[in-house]
Amino acid sequence: MLKYTIRRLIFTVPVLLFISLVIFLLLDLAPSDPTGNLPMTVPPEVREQIRLALGLGEPMYWRYLMWCNQFFIIEPLNIIEQAWGFCWGDCENRTRVMSWATRSPVVDLIIERTPQTLWVVGMSYVVGIIIAIPIGVISAYRQYSWFDQTGTFIAMVGFSVPTFFTGVLLIVIFSTLIPTDSIFWLPSIYDTTHKVTDWDSFIFQIRQILMPVFVLALYNAAQISRFMRASMLDNLSLDYVRTARAKGMKERVVLLVHVLRNSLIPVVTVLALNIPHVFGGAIITEQVFKVNGLGALLILGIEGADIPLVQTLTFIFAILIVLFNLIADVLYGILDPRIRYD
Amino acid sequence: MTEELTTKRTSQWKDVWLQFKTHRGAVIGMIVFSIICFLVAFGPWFWTLDPNYIDIRAKNQGPSFLHPMGTDQLGRDTFSNLLAGGRVSLLVGVTAMALSVLFGTLIGVISGFFKRLDGPLMRLTDLFLALPLLPLLLVMIMLFRDTLRGLFGPETGIFILIVSAIGLTSWMPIARIVRGDVLAVKEREFVLAARSLGTHNTQMITRHILPNVMSPIMVSATLSVAAAIITESALSFLGLGFPSDFPTWGRLLYDSTNFMKLSPERVIYPGLAISLTVLSVNYIGDGLRDALDPRIRGR
Secondary structure, X not given: OHHHHHHHHHHHHHHHHHXXXXXXXXXXXXXXXXXXXXXXXXXXXXXXXXXXXXOOOOOHHHHHHHHHHHXXXXXXXXXXXXXXXXXXXXXXXXXXXXXXXXXOEHHHHHHHHHHHHHHHHHHHHHHHHHHHHHHHHHHHHXXXXXXXXXXXXXXXXXXXXXXXXXXXXXXXXXXXXXXXXXXXXXXXXXXXXXXXXXXXXXXXXXXXXXXXXXXXXXXXHHHHHHHHHHHHHHHHOOHHHHHHHHOOOOHHXXXXXXXXXXXXXXXXXXXXXXXXXXXXXXXHXXXXXXXXXXXXXXXXXXXXXXXXXXXXXXXXXXXXHHHXXXXXXXXXXXXXXXXXXX | OHHHHHHHOOOHHHHHHHHHHHOHHHHHHHHHHHHHHHHHHHHHHHOOOOOOOOOHHHOOOOOOOOOOOOEOOOOOEHHHHHHHHHHHHHHHHHXXXXXXXXXXXXXXXXXXXXXXXXXXXXXHHHHHHOOOHHHHXXXXXXXXXXXXXXXXXXXXXXXXXXXXXXXXXXXXXXXXXXXXXXXXXXXXXXXXXXXXXXXXXXXXXXHHHHHHOHHHHHHHHHHHHHHHHHHHHHHHHOOOOOOOOOXXXXXXXXXXXXXXXXXXXXXXXXXXXXXXXXXXXXXXXHHHHHHHOXXXXXX
């Protein structure tokens, strides 16, 4: 198992290098000029100096190496030092990736925005799983019943209706049609400066997180319940289920102990694989509910042509995908002994 | 005797159609999708109001006889905007699908058929699957928007950009499915027979391999139309799609979110159009998958 994990870990290195190269080249070869947004009155010589100051005069491979060095070595060092408060080497003058638009270190911006995204995305994922697994189990156990048919239809709808429409629809219903003083009224804008101090502010936090979480949870639950149903159906027809029943096990034990545990193996890996995509999907939901999380930061960077910010964020999304692919593979090996390669 | 045999024989496509008909959701989806396509294709001939005609005195109207879905903040007719937007959204969906199916099939067939290229091409597919697609799409549009606008004009440029960006980022699942099927078909006896008759590789692929992997390609093609429509509307919704005087369903939805308090029904129409289209296309894909699977078809 350890050998397999290590081999898998080593394989992520070329993947990460490839992705960093793609992101770097995409932004570097693109015909957009970082000085393009400057006023027309800036003379060409000054423009050239600005370009040189940004390091654009160096050959491309050198810039790529410098970027990798900055991203993989210097910035992690900065984060570690900030977190534990010690200084190792020349920590005062170490370079940082600066955002062109806000003139502050990109990493600080990202750290500032991460909690909001994690709250909304994490909550929605948990809620989605809690809804989806019972639905998947019952749908599979009572295949082709009215429950299964309804579940299939709702899953299809949840899968097909884009989150930006469900979100807007909920806002129309709960924020504009319902009067503001009603208890069913929900705020359409997520206020990230809100702090939970007492019971009332806690209730407000619940109310404002309800809609974004529900929108994302519906979308996630639609997918997960399908996986759960398919996986349960695969297992229900196997011999060990018949054996368990023949031994005189209660139906509840057969279903919830024998079948559910085995069916969860592929579902757990799918859950791990899907987490990065949920982050991607959250870009849209954040935009709908004006949550100022990572997705909103990315959109802000793209609208302002803030290349360092966009580069870093895209690469962080890529790292998430690679990381969770790795976690899914290792989890699959741990949970299912038949998968192990060694 | 021979007559009886020939009357009993049904063609493969008739069988597929018979199985397809038993899938209720797929049939309803087919009807809904046909209606949407018909309205979008021929609607502007009957509903001749110009979607870009600004009638500022008739702004923000509710549904009326003159404007069945009301007007927007500049007095443009919502219904004709919806029809015009549907043309663009469906066109983007179909073109992007064609592109991704083309890439996916090409890479899938090559890596399944030629053993030497299998490893590198599949690693490439894995690497592409590890890319963060939505952020990259946004970045691609940000970077190439102005150049392509300058080259082909504002509308065609963005169209080319969006279609090729979606096509470039959605071929991977198709390539994987096609490769798997090609690997299975390649080991069958008829391929060996064709090989011993001296069939050349190109002919082998076009005559023997491709027709036998057609069904998964068709299912993926259907489903990727739906995915492309959603992606395009998501891009438009994030404000990185077509310019605002050029309606698409996502763009209409994005523009009307600013007037949700004033005219909430304006948000519903484009959203409903996107959802209905995607839902019906997904159902068609579902029915097609069942209909094209010979193991299910017999039952």
